[in-house]
Structure formats: C-alpha cells, structure tokens
Amino acid sequence: MKSTAVSPKKFTLFSGFRPTPRLVRGVDLAGQWAAPIMIVIVMIAAAIYAPAFFNPTNLKTVGIQIAVLGVVTVGQTLVLLNRSIDMSVSAVLALGAVIVVQTEAGNSIGVSLVQALAIAALIGLANGFLVAKRHVPPFVATFGMLVFVGGARLAYTKGQASGTVPALLRSISIESVGPIPAALIVWLIVNIIVIFVLRYTRFGRWIYAVGGNPGAARYAGINVDWVLISAHIACSVLAILGGLLLSGYIGYVDLRLGSDYNMNSIAAAIVGGTTFTGGRGNMFGTAAGVALLIMLLNLVVVLGLSIHWQYAMQGIVLVLATALQGFRQFLLSR
Amino acid sequence: MAMTYDDTATNEATLSTKGWMVFARNNATILLIYFLIFVLIITGSFFSDRFLTASNLLNIMRQSIVLGLLAIGQTAVLLTGGMDISQEQVSRLVGLTIATFFATSESNPALILPLLLLGIAMGTILGLFNGWLITRTHAVPFIITFGVSFLLRGVNLAISTTPIRGIPDVYLKIYDAKIGIVPVNVIVMALVWLLAWYFTTRTPLGRSIYAVGGSERIAKLSAIRVNRSIVWSYVLSSAFAALAGLFLLARTGVGDPSAAEGMTFQSIVAAAVGGISLYGGRGSIFGTLGGVLLLTLLANFFNLMQVNIFYQQLLLGVVVLVAVASYKSKQLGAL
Numbered sequence A: 001m002k003s004t005a006v007s008p009k010k011f012t013l014f015s016g017f018r019p020t021p022r023l024v025r026g027v028d029l030a031g032q033w034a035a036p037i038m039i040v041i042v043m044i045a046a047a048i049y050a051p052a053f054f055n056p057t058n059l060k061t062v063g064i065q066i067a068v069l070g071v072v073t074v075g076q077t078l079v080l081l082n083r084s085i086d087m088s089v090s091a092v093l094a095l096g097a098v099i100v101v102q103t104e105a106g107n108s109i110g111v112s113l114v115q116a117l118a119i120a121a122l123i124g125l126a127n128g129f130l131v132a133k134r135h136v137p138p139f140v141a142t143f144g145m146l147v148f149v150g151g152a153r154l155a156y157t158k159g160q161a162s163g164t165v166p167a168l169l170r171s172i173s174i175e176s177v178g179p180i181p182a183a184l185i186v187w188l189i190v191n192i193i194v195i196f197v198l199r200y201t202r203f204g205r206w207i208y209a210v211g212g213n214p215g216a217a218r219y220a221g222i223n224v225d226w227v228l229i230s231a232h233i234a235c236s237v238l239a240i241l242g243g244l245l246l247s248g249y250i251g252y253v254d255l256r257l258g259s260d261y262n263m264n265s266i267a268a269a270i271v272g273g274t275t276f277t278g279g280r281g282n283m284f285g286t287a288a289g290v291a292l293l294i295m296l297l298n299l300v301v302v303l304g305l306s307i308h309w310q311y312a313m314q315g316i317v318l319v320l321a322t323a324l325q326g327f328r329q330f331l332l333s334r
Numbered sequence B: 001m002a003m004t005y006d007d008t009a010t011n012e013a014t015l016s017t018k019g020w021m022v023f024a025r026n027n028a029t030i031l032l033i034y035f036l037i038f039v040l041i042i043t044g045s046f047f048s049d050r051f052l053t054a055s056n057l058l059n060i061m062r063q064s065i066v067l068g069l070l071a072i073g074q075t076a077v078l079l080t081g082g083m084d085i086s087q088e089q090v091s092r093l094v095g096l097t098i099a100t101f102f103a104t105s106e107s108n109p110a111l112i113l114p115l116l117l118l119g120i121a122m123g124t125i126l127g128l129f130n131g132w133l134i135t136r137t138h139a140v141p142f143i144i145t146f147g148v149s150f151l152l153r154g155v156n157l158a159i160s161t162t163p164i165r166g167i168p169d170v171y172l173k174i175y176d177a178k179i180g181i182v183p184v185n186v187i188v189m190a191l192v193w194l195l196a197w198y199f200t201t202r203t204p205l206g207r208s209i210y211a212v213g214g215s216e217r218i219a220k221l222s223a224i225r226v227n228r229s230i231v232w233s234y235v236l237s238s239a240f241a242a243l244a245g246l247f248l249l250a251r252t253g254v255g256d257p258s259a260a261e262g263m264t265f266q267s268i269v270a271a272a273v274g275g276i277s278l279y280g281g282r283g284s285i286f287g288t289l290g291g292v293l294l295l296t297l298l299a300n301f302f303n304l305m306q307v308n309i310f311y312q313q314l315l316l317g318v319v320v321l322v323a324v325a326s327y328k329s330k331q332l333g334a335l
Helices: A023-051 A056-083 A089-102 A109-133 A138-157 A167-176 A182-202 A202-212 A214-219 A224-250 A262-271 A283-302 A311-332 B002-014 B019-026 B028-047 B052-081 B087-104 B110-138 B141-159 B167-178 B184-202 B202-214 B214-223 B224-251 B263-273 B285-304 B311-324 B330-334
Strands: none
Touching: A023 A311, A023 B285, A056 A182, A056 A262, A056 A283, A089 A109, A089 A224, A089 A262, A109 A138, A109 A224, A109 B311, A138 B263, A138 B311, A167 A182, A167 A224, A167 B019, A182 A224, A182 A283, A182 B019, A202 A214, A214 A224, A224 B167, A262 A283, A262 A311, A262 B141, A262 B214, A283 A311, A283 B002, A311 B110, A311 B141, B002 B330, B019 B028, B019 B087, B028 B285, B052 B087, B052 B184, B052 B202, B052 B224, B052 B263, B052 B285, B052 B330, B087 B110, B087 B141, B087 B224, B110 B141, B110 B167, B167 B184, B167 B224, B184 B202, B184 B285, B202 B214, B202 B224, B214 B224, B263 B285, B263 B311, B285 B311
C-alpha cells in the first residue's frame, strides 16, 4: 500500500494562516451588518428598476408577509441561539391553521385557539425532549417531527382541509391601523416581548450562555436541558401564531400552506447574523434578515420573473449567508 | 485491592468472551434490524397470501433500488459526520435533463450511453460543488446542501413543471429486463451493495472516511487528507443520487418534475435506522441495507394491508420518531 504521508502544511487552504484581529473584526461586522446594508442596496435597486415595488398595495403585502415570517423567525432564532434548529415549524404552522379553521364550526374561537397553542407547546416539548434528553441531532429529531405532524394533519383532515377562517383572524391579518398593517403590530409586540426577555431577564441571559458554551453553562448551575426545551416550546408556539396570521391573510387553508417556512425562517435568521454554533445573534438582525428575504422574494414577482426563481433566490441567499457565517466562525477559531 | 480484582473478574465473567457473544454485542443494531425484517415478513405472510411469494419479494427488492442507491451515497456522507440534503433535487435534475435531451432528439436510442455518462458526470460535478463549498467555507454541511437543494429546485422547476415524454423504449429495459424471473437490475444492485461494502471496509478512501467521521483532528494528525475525503464523500453521494435519478427515469418512463419526492429524508432514516451514527464514524453498510429493506418492506406491507395513504405518512412519522427517540448518541455510546 502506498504511503499517503504528506507534509501537514498542505492540508487546508488557510493552514499556517493567522488572521489579524482587524480581519476578524471586519468579517464579524460584515456578518452582523450584511442584512441592513443589503436592504438599503436592494431598496435603491428597486427604486431604479422596479418602481412598482413602492406601490402602497404592494408595500402592504410586503408588510404582512414580513409579519408572518417575522413571527416564525423569532422562534427559529431562539432555537438557533441554543445550537439547535427547528425543521418542524412549517408543519406546526399549517397544523395550527387547520385546527383553528376546522374547530371553528363547533367551538368558540377561544377554545380552538387554546387547543392550537396547547398542541404547539406539546410538539415543542417533544422536540426539546428529543434534542436535550435523548441527544438526537436536532435536524433529524425535528425533521422526524415534521413528517409526523404532516402525517397527523393528513390523517385528521383526510386530505381535504375545509372551513373558513374566523373573522377575527381575518381582520387581524387584513386590516390596517392607520398606515400600518395590524399583522405588523402583532410582529412588533412579539419582538418587543422577546427582546425584553433576552436582554433583561435571567432566562434571556441563560439562552445566550447555553448557546455560547453549554458545558460552561452547566458548570455555572444553569439547567441547560430545560433552557433548550423552553426555547423549542417557544418556537413551536410562535410558529402556530405565524400560522394563524398566515391563514388569516390567505383566507383559506390548504395542504401546501406554509411549506416554505422552514427554509425561509432559517435563511432569514442566518442572514440576520445568527450563527449555527449558537450564542450569537439578536432580534434586530433577525428582523433585518426577514425584511431582506421578503423584499427579494417580492422583487422576483414585481420584476415579472418566473415564480420558480424564488426557490433559487432562497437557496443562493442561504448558501451565501451560511458561507459567510462559517468563514467567520473559522476565523474566530484560529 | 482484592475486591477490585474480584470486581473485574466478575465483570469479565458477565461480559462473555465467546466469539458469538462478542459478535452479537458489536452488531446489536444490525441484528435487531434483520430480526425486525424477519418478523415483518412472517407477519406479512399471515395477513396476505401474496406477501411471501417470489414475485412479491423480487418486486420489493426492485422497489428498494432507488432508496438503496440514495442510502449508499448518504451513508458515505453520514460517516464523515455530514449530511446531504440535496440528493433528491440532484436526482430530479439529472432525470429532467436527460429526459429533455431525449425529447429534443426524437427519442434517439443511440444517445442512451452518452446521456447516462452525462447524468453521472452531472452528479459528480454537483457533488464536487457541495464538497467544495463545505470544506472551503467550514459551514454546517446540512445547511449548505439544504441551500443547494433549493437552488436546484428552482432550476428544476425552470426546466419543466410538466412531465417530459419521449424516453426511448430501449431505455425502459433498465427497469424491465429480466433473467428468468429475476430482474437484471436486482442482480446489479446486489453487486453495488457488495462493492459499497468493499469500499467502506477495504479501501484507503473508505477507511479515511470513517476516520474523518470519528475525529477530524485525529484523522488530520494521522496524515489523512481530511478535506479530500469529505469532498469525495459528497461526490459519491451526488453520483449515486444521479444514478437513482437515471433509474427512476427508466421506472416512470417520463421525466417527472416531482420525482424522488421525500427520498432524501428516507435515505437518512434508512441509514440511521441501520445504525449509521449521525455524528459520523460508526456503522456498517449492511446496517444501511437493512434499513433500506425495512422501509421498503413497510411500504409494501401497508399497500397489501390497504392502509389509507394518509395514515401511511402518519405511521412513517411514528416509525421515524421511535427510531430517533431510541437513538444511541455519541455520548451514550462512548460509555
């Protein structure tokens, strides 16, 4: 057998490479500010090439879409901050919409809302349990949950979701308060609560601590598993909230409702500066990431391109953002 | 001190050193999965006369080929500690491209060989792209391949949203050709599984893939070219996905824009059920084979039992969750 002994210096592209503090700082800042800067650039480009983007009707649509994706992404960010990931948001989101629409016939809206939130909390608990207690890789655990919840929804609706969206939800998603869509206000309230919790409560600091270094957090006396499980519960509940907003906006429920939201919420969070390695990222970045992604997707429509390019757009945004984050992490680890 | 020696003595007594006991302990997952397959076959034969017939079993083997091809590739990637989400889109892209070429050349049978090679080349290049992105950016593999899969989905939908006709009849022989009652592709697939076993256990690259998955740092210190092994594993994964796409094209006879829907996840599940560690470095290709056969048998079983399609997905979800919940983590395994 021939020897494969090679000088260790040739292993990687950057071996023997020690980044200067200035480079690390630059890449770090680029990761955090990429989304806001891109928003400005995209806005300028839109003003030149697609003035129809600034049409008030279109802006309202964009606002509502930002609100729906924003609420879901806040949850996704909480999970990502804990070094986990939630692939089941799209199924949970659709399940919530189905529950509220179907039970609307018999129950009062309050009862069905409580049902939906309780089921979401249970799904989040199961996700968190699998990840924290059973040490299943988060992607696999939550993807299994995606298949399971999707199957449960199919079995429950027998493949045909029917019913009308309650008037209350419809009005929350469609109406405007002054010039601002009501859905955006829901999103703002969620953001304010979460930012407050992350900044000014012990729990918020625990989330960053657990994401930054689980081992150190455990030695500091934090109940690491419990923090992770709570983040998963919060994520599922927020996903249900997003589903209610979405079904109110669309006005009906179908089986393919919200299937892109896994991809979009992860991409938006990553573009906004949250890392997969946990402990870094904040809600302002996430908000910017959501706005950027929705604007790009909307521009595909406004420019009159084929709707399929939305998928390619999502893919490119996610790959670029992940590559940037990965490179940042690599530099920090040198 | 005497007590300590006694303790070790009893420990060694309980952990038998007999050959078959050691074998059973080391291969518990694989033995369990083949036991489950056995149980499923027995149960199936009670419920339906048609289950335990040669034609049905051969049919099951033929149905397992697509999942098998994907799972072999996925196993190579999982063993390095990565994950390839783009498989299903790669096989779809290859199938659609080949179908488009056939359609524009009026189903010319002379093109079959070049187009097969083109398909595999496409898979290889996409795998190189994946591997290059992952090793150069040091990013999380499954997110990179997830992004690539969305990119490819956009491309696929741009190629066609309706089935593409015009596959030459000769091409369909890939799926139909038989020797006696045994389909040729089943025999070829058996050889592919043997090759995969040989590759993972007997070749330098296969062993270095295991080493990289076990510990990237130690592999690097042992003069294994870590990045090259990782790139190769993604190349293998995409090339096998391309083969699956070519096979699916022969099976359906049209370039299907929704081909291989949900197969990526099934390939991961098949490998994970078969004992391939999702943290990398552990597991055997025969475990993957068991996982593939189990999933295919389950689907066939559900069909024979006439389980409603909506409940089938629910049951698949239950199987996945149970498999995942009983998952043996790296920390637990190290104890």
